[in-house]
Amino acid sequence: MQESVKTILENFSLNIDLVTLMPEIIICGMALLTMILEPFLKGDSRKVVMHLTWLSIVAALISIYSIWTSQPNLQSLQFADAYRIDSYSLLFKAVFLIGSLLTVFISSNFLKFKNVPDGEFYSLILFATFGMMNMASAGDLIVLFIGLEIMSLCLYVLAGILRRSVYANEASLKYFLMGAFASGFLMFGIAFIYGATGTTSIVDVIQSSEILSNTYLIIGAAMVMIGLGFKVGAVPFHMWIPDVYTGSITNVTAFMSAGPKAAAFAAFFQVFIVALRPLQSEIEVVLWILSALTMTLGNILAITQNDVKRMLAYSSISHAGYVLIALVAFTPAATTAGLYYLLCYTVMNIGAFTVLIMVEARENSDTNFSSFAGMGRRYPFLGILLTIFMISLAGFPPTAGFMGKFLVFKSAIDTGSTSLIVLVVLAVVNSLVSVYYYLRVVVVMFMVEPELEYRPINFATGIIAALVISMGGTLLLGIYPQIFAFFLNTALI
């Protein structure tokens, strides 16, 4: 018996390279460490948890950078092909980490303002980030599913972390029930794909060529699309987004709209562009409809909102529609453009949420448009920052939002297909419509007089750091995309 175990071990190698796994190890290790440390810390020393969290995220970013520079064309399959580390997954991880870093910066003071216990908060953020990293690197549909579940479970709890608020309870419960239902679809779909191809490995699925146009595979693909469509918030699976985004505490909303959305898109790219490439023509049609519906409906509903947080929730739906264009285009250049768009969206959207949090973290304040009245006059600099974020979300030069949209639209037009050009035209019209509701905040901020004197805003260190990073990112990604040229040369597979 012992001998047979020995031969098994000798004939079998997991091919693990710890250096390339460093980002995951740092994040997961720190998530565990924060849980161990937290009970020992009292009073002011509790800040240690927050500092360790952002330091670990920065460390993970640095390790991604060093992997990137030392092994430029990395293509490594580890854990018996269940985990894939390449430039594509590394860049996605960098996007998630930037989202999490900004979230940690904006959370510290806001959690205190809202009386939320902070120890578990950071560990849940780190666990969620770990789940997202698993999704981006998954070489196997099972790993993808488990990563998605780790992320989702943390989000269900984070959405309801404001336990005394009825709206947060509603958000958490709604998200949990709908999310569990969507996960069921995803799992069922993966089972169907396994039934059609006899494998759950993402690379093996494309290679099993005998299954072309098999009903089984199409059902599997459809169910996976429902499951992932829910996670990215594509219409008609978007019903949960407005209530969950509005009910959750604002820093969690900022987190949800950035990293997890990018992670769901990473999964989308993995499944539909890599694994299910044989079904391209069928998938394109469905994605075209999803994309057109998502951006249009998200935009139309955003116009009618009176709450900035809810408006940003609908706007996040329409942005998901723009990224879906990259999926319809189905080319390596389009995937890269989609990834670039997600990075741009992460910095500009969290930037907008940062200002929203500053406005909300005052006495007797809320997230309605009226809370912004007079802010531009009292704090002109902050007003200009918010204006730039809003212009970027609407997609005007010289900001990140413009460059992201430009690259996605260009990659779609380059394919030369008429249906894609129609979709791009629709997207441009939608962007123009979106100007109305994004600039409405700016108008209220600079031109409407507040009823009383404008209550002061608290400038905390973390918030300022988040503002600097997100503003720097928004301008840099928009004005000087060349430094991210390596980004643009990254193709999927």
Next chain:
Amino acid sequence: MLEGSTAIAFYIISFVMILSAIAVVTLKNIFHAALFLVLTLFAVAALYILLSAEFLAAVQVLIYVGAISILMIFAVMLTAQLTNYNIKQTNEQSLPALLISVCFIGITIFAIATNNKLGGFPIKENTEIAGSNTANLGQLLMRDFILPFEVVSVLLLAALIGAIVIAKRDN
């Protein structure tokens, strides 16, 4: 493929499973519904044995019957007077839901019947697997699927922390 005693066992188990599953979603007394759920899950375990997946059957009984259903029954019994309530299990959406489910079953049956790889009905027997299922499964879990196997523990830990965050007392 289904012959003799296997066929008889299959039809009996399926009959019990479908009837008790219908009972779960139609009975007005939530306690009775929970008990029928136990029966449904037992029948699923019996189907697994029929498919010679004995490990799956054992896990099904241990986890679904032993843990989850018992927990549900406890929750029902500990919730004051819930056992006595008559709960309506349907709403105005039940008819569309029924239609969609029937469509889905139809598509699934069509897919299985026309699946080349599975050979349509009757499903081909897999002769490749040698040795006991449980041993093979163990080797797979510890080799090809070692990563998901380990990462699931992170999932459980995150779930545990989440449950504590939601349920703990305010201090």
